[in-house]
Amino acid sequence: MTTTHAYDALVIGGGGGGLRAAIELSERCRTAxxxxxxxxxxxxxxxxxxxxxxxGNVEEDSPEWHAFDTVKGGDYLVDQPAALLxxxxxxxxxxxxxxxxxxxxxxxxxxxxxxxxxxxxxxxxEAPVRRACYAADRTGHMILQTLYQQCVKRDVRFFxxxxxxxxxxxxxxxxxxxxxxxxATGELHVFRAxxxxxxxxxxxxxxxxxxxxHALTGDGPSVVWRRGIPLEDMEMFQFHPTGLARLGVxxxxxxxxxxxxxxxxxxxxxxxxxxxxxxxxxxxxxxSRAIYQEIKEGxxxxxxxxxxxxxISHLDPKVIEEKLPDITEFAxxxxxxxxxxxxxxxxxxxxxxxxxxxxxxDGRVVVGADEDxxxxxxxxxxxxxxxxxGANRLGTNSLLxxxxxxxxxxxxxxxYVREADLATPSERxxxxxxxxxxxxxxxxxxxxxxxxxxxxxxxxxxLAFVVRSDESLTKMQQIxxxxxxxxxxxxxxxxxxRYNTDLMETVELGxxxxxxxxxxxxxxxRTESRGAHFREDHPLxxxxxxxxxxxxxxxxxGSIRIxxxxxKMGPYVPMERKY
Amino acid sequence: xxxxxxxxxxxxxxxxxxxxxxxxxRVRRFNPEVSxxxxxDEWTVRCDPLERLVEVLHQIKWHHDGTLSFRRxxxxxxxxxxxxxxxGRNQLACKVLAQDVSPRVTIEPIRGLSVLKDLIVDMEPFMxxxxxxxxxxxxxxxxxxxxxxxSPEDRHRYDDTTKCILCAACTTSCPVFWGDDGYVGPAAIVxxxxxxxxxxxxxxxxRMKILxxxxxxxxxxxTFNCTDACPRGIEVTKxxxxxxxxxxxxxx
Numbered sequence: 001m002t003t004t005h006a007y008d009a010l011v012i013g014g015g016g017g018g019l020r021a022a023i024e025l026s027e028r029c030r031t032a033x034x035x036x037x038x039x040x041x042x043x044x045x046x047x048x049x050x051x052x053x054x055x056g057n058v059e060e061d062s063p064e065w066h067a068f069d070t071v072k073g074g075d076y077l078v079d080q081p082a083a084l085l086x087x088x089x090x091x092x093x094x095x096x097x098x099x100x101x102x103x104x105x106x107x108x109x110x111x112x113x114x115x116x117x118x119x120x121x122x123x124x125x126e127a128p129v130r131r132a133c134y135a136a137d138r139t140g141h142m143i144l145q146t147l148y149q150q151c152v153k154r155d156v157r158f159f160x161x162x163x164x165x166x167x168x169x170x171x172x173x174x175x176x177x178x179x180x181x182x183x184a185t186g187e188l189h190v191f192r193a194x195x196x197x198x199x200x201x202x203x204x205x206x207x208x209x210x211x212x213x214h215a216l217t218g219d220g221p222s223v224v225w226r227r228g229i230p231l232e233d234m235e236m237f238q239f240h241p242t243g244l245a246r247l248g249v250x251x252x253x254x255x256x257x258x259x260x261x262x263x264x265x266x267x268x269x270x271x272x273x274x275x276x277x278x279x280x281x282x283x284x285x286x287x288s289r290a291i292y293q294e295i296k297e298g299x300x301x302x303x304x305x306x307x308x309x310x311x312i313s314h315l316d317p318k319v320i321e322e323k324l325p326d327i328t329e330f331a332x333x334x335x336x337x338x339x340x341x342x343x344x345x346x347x348x349x350x351x352x353x354x355x356x357x358x359x360x361x362d363g364r365v366v367v368g369a370d371e372d373x374x375x376x377x378x379x380x381x382x383x384x385x386x387x388x389x390g391a392n393r394l395g396t397n398s399l400l401x402x403x404x405x406x407x408x409x410x411x412x413x414x415x416y417v418r419e420a421d422l423a424t425p426s427e428r429x430x431x432x433x434x435x436x437x438x439x440x441x442x443x444x445x446x447x448x449x450x451x452x453x454x455x456x457x458x459x460x461x462x463l464a465f466v467v468r469s470d471e472s473l474t475k476m477q478q479i480x481x482x483x484x485x486x487x488x489x490x491x492x493x494x495x496x497x498r499y500n501t502d503l504m505e506t507v508e509l510g511x512x513x514x515x516x517x518x519x520x521x522x523x524x525x526r527t528e529s530r531g532a533h534f535r536e537d538h539p540l541x542x543x544x545x546x547x548x549x550x551x552x553x554x555x556x557x558g559s560i561r562i563x564x565x566x567x568k569m570g571p572y573v574p575m576e577r578k579y
Numbered sequence: 580x581x582x583x584x585x586x587x588x589x590x591x592x593x594x595x596x597x598x599x600x601x602x603x604x605r606v607r608r609f610n611p612e613v614s615x616x617x618x619x620d621e622w623t624v625r626c627d628p629l630e631r632l633v634e635v636l637h638q639i640k641w642h643h644d645g646t647l648s649f650r651r652x653x654x655x656x657x658x659x660x661x662x663x664x665x666x667g668r669n670q671l672a673c674k675v676l677a678q679d680v681s682p683r684v685t686i687e688p689i690r691g692l693s694v695l696k697d698l699i700v701d702m703e704p705f706m707x708x709x710x711x712x713x714x715x716x717x718x719x720x721x722x723x724x725x726x727x728x729x730s731p732e733d734r735h736r737y738d739d740t741t742k743c744i745l746c747a748a749c750t751t752s753c754p755v756f757w758g759d760d761g762y763v764g765p766a767a768i769v770x771x772x773x774x775x776x777x778x779x780x781x782x783x784x785x786r787m788k789i790l791x792x793x794x795x796x797x798x799x800x801x802t803f804n805c806t807d808a809c810p811r812g813i814e815v816t817k818x819x820x821x822x823x824x825x826x827x828x829x830x831x
Contacts, residue, residue, distance in 0.1 A: 037652055037658075037660070038660075038702065038706075038745075040658075040659065040744065040745050041650075041652050041653075041658040041659060041660045042652075042658070043652070043653060043658070045653070045657055045658055045744070046653050046655070046657045046658070055725075094726075095724075095725055095726055098726040098727060099716075099718075099722050099723075099726075099727070100715075100716060101715065101716025101774075101777065101779065101780070103734060103737070103738070103741050103777070104726075104734075105731075105734065106728075106729055106730065106731045106734050107731075108730075108731065109728070110728030110729050110730050110731075111726060111728065112726050135741070136738075138657075138741075138742065141657060141742075141744070142741060145741075145743075149714050149715035149716070150715060152710055152714055152715055153715040184695065213652040213653040213654065213658060214651055214652055214653075214654060215652045246629075247655075249654075249655045326657070330655060330656075333656075333674060333676075334629065334631075334655070334676075335629070336629070448641070448642070449641070450640075450641025450642055453641075492645050493644065493645035493646055494645045494646040494648075496610065496612045496613075496646070497612065498610065498611070498612055498695065498696050499648045499695060499696040499697075499699050500648075501640075501648050501649075502640070502645035502646065502648075
């Protein structure tokens with residue numbers, strides 16, 4: 001049984017980017033949000049520390065300084081016009097959130113309070129600046145709630161627990177809709193639409209230690225990749241330095257913004273050696289690499305010597321209670337450590353995909369070196385690559401990305417659907433999806449998806465994490481090939497129609513394998529170190545050869561072809577990245 | 580349909596296994612495709628004492644019974660997907676550690692909402708309650724050019740109720756909610772509180788009118804189950820009392 005629906009625009013994903021786009025769209029055309037989770041379960045809600053904009057509420061600031069920091073933080077792989085646009089529009093985007101009711105923390109005179117965050121500086125690197133607007137350490141939660149509230153107000157149509165499994169394009173490549181699987185019933189739905197906005201989030205679940213939710217399996221990138229769209233800069237994956245040891249649960253950079261420091265097993269504040277000017281507030285890639293180096297040189301702690309420590313015990317307890325309550329609770333609950341009294345064991349955790357579906361600054365998906373627009377197809381947020389984060393995203397810029405480009409994509413899509421016709425999908429457009437699902441459901445014996453997932457996660461953590469090399473990546477590529485092989489024979493025990501999460505998780509594993517494959521392919525060809533991508537066999541940045549984006553295409557035979565695209569430059573000339 | 584108890588390996592072999600502990604997990608199952616009645620299944624696993632219960636459920640699902648179904652996402656208490664009745668108390672499975680419940684834990688779906696499969700319940704009636712209280716800022720007094728001003732003191736008045744993650748642990752622990760189809764329940768009132776006490780909002784009276792109806796706040800019998808159940812530590816009963824007082828004295 002397949003049900004067919006028709007809308008002007010579809011948004012795939014109910015996190016911050018998707019909801020922001022939906023707000024823009026729903027006022028202007030028939031819109032539906034297709035989300036595999038209830039929207040308020042989305043991972044935007046896990047973002048903690050803040051969202052940056054040069055409001056200048058507590059000290060002098062300017063959008064241009066913010067743009068400079070974003071470009072330098074991204075190790076110059078950022079498309080500079082996009083960064084200038086984002087930081088300029090940031091100010092109005094924050095005011096808009098406030099008008100929609102977001103409960104920001106306030107200054108004594110009632111304005112939005114701002115605090116320090118990694119890599120955000122005054123006047124091109126002079127000193128840390130207070131730029132992050134925040135709501136305690138649950139800023140993402142408040143953004144998600146506020147945007148969802150605005151969707152309730154506008155009576156936006158949601159299809160919750162519907163899982164998008166295919167993108168429909170006609171012979172000319174024009175977007176005509178999607179196919180989704182309804183979790184509650186197991187039925188397939190064809191959604192016809194003129195415009196489709198992908199906002200499915202990241203794919204951190206390919207790594208064993210990650211801050212990401214179980215749901216973050218690269219669904220959007222993989223679905224479009226299988227339909228001929230390239231993926232950009234997939235090798236650029238951020239490892240956040242302060243994940244709870246062993247678990248990877250995020251401890252916000254806000255802890256350091258409020259004065260927390262990172263210590264090695266000798267109690268040394270080692271960031272003073274790596275980033276003498278801004279120390280613990282250096283960008284995430286640098287802190288994660290410094291931690292790796294400390295551990296390598298024997299100054300790691302914990303049972304396996306693979307942890308360092310985040311110390312906030314010297315902070316005023318009132319600051320901790322009011323500004324960092326959630327992360328304090330995480331340490332207490334999950335590690336049984338009291339942060340007010342002792343340092344918290346941490347290790348780098350897979351956190352954020354800078355790469356993804358290539359788009360322009362209107363969220364339109366673009367392919368190839370010449371950036372040909374795919375009519376009717378959009379992507380925003382972590383699943384997209386604008387690229388405003390380049391090789392390393394600055395803290396808080398992900399939330400900003402969602403609201404700025406969510407709005408822009410929604411706005412452009414609303415204009416597009418006014419001119420476009422609702423095209424007819426081919427005969428039985430759900431057929432490939434049916435075959436995908438029946439293939440998994442039909443096998444009674446075969447490989448276990450849980451084992452394949454565990455091997456993927458363990459190996460990605462060992463071989464494609466903070467430090468990489470030709471050797472480790474080549475090995476990883478072979479492992480992925482063999483895991484893909486086993487995935488073709490995967491069998492599950494749940495054969496039912498109702499809430500078959502066994503089936504859903506197995507489809508998700510296929511998407512994770514796709515994204516891991518693209519990530520490793522990009523990492524292997526990029527024989528330099530830039531931002532989050534560190535190759536110990538090529539430890540330096542190489543602008544002469546590598547100041548360019550990678551585009552990974554999936555070939556019909558399953559192999560990957562890499563093309564390149566120029567970085568859009570602007571006022572900032574690449575310099576050595578020192579802090 | 581009780582399965583034989585089985586002993587699994589440690590849930591994560593990378594970790595030191597010297598100090599794993601045994602945990603018998605008893606789950607109330609339901610799947611109308613299989614049977615009209617619910618049944619119990621039981622597994623015994625060895626796991627790290629600090630293992631989260633939601634990850635123990637994953638190990639059972641991934642390595643023993645793929646049909647075991649539950650919602651989960653973030654696994655650290657912020658998305659609100661995995662509220663369950665754990666040893667008789669509503670909790671998030673990702674905020675309960677194995678050592679806190681070992682050697683035996685009983686898991687059932689949260690109460691008062693129809694069970695759809697195993698630990699998955701129909702969230703729609705709960706979300707209807709939430710939507711009924713106008714859960715969005717309403718202000719007609721013109722939009723300022725920049726931000727509205729709000730003093731830290733005014734911001735503090737509704738701080739606690741902004742923490743709600745809509746997990747339904749409070750509402751489905753409430754005896755009045757179990758017995759009365761119409762009661763909006765604690766979570767909806769918490770979210771009303773969040774706006775009623777926000778100095779920027781201008782629709783407090785409208786919300787209080789909704790909550791003073793027979794399905795509203797006066798159904799609350801102050802049993803405090805909701806406060807005990809809230810995984811975010813929100814003082815739910817206090818918030819409900821504040822809304823009641825605001826309605827009675829028209830002061831907020």
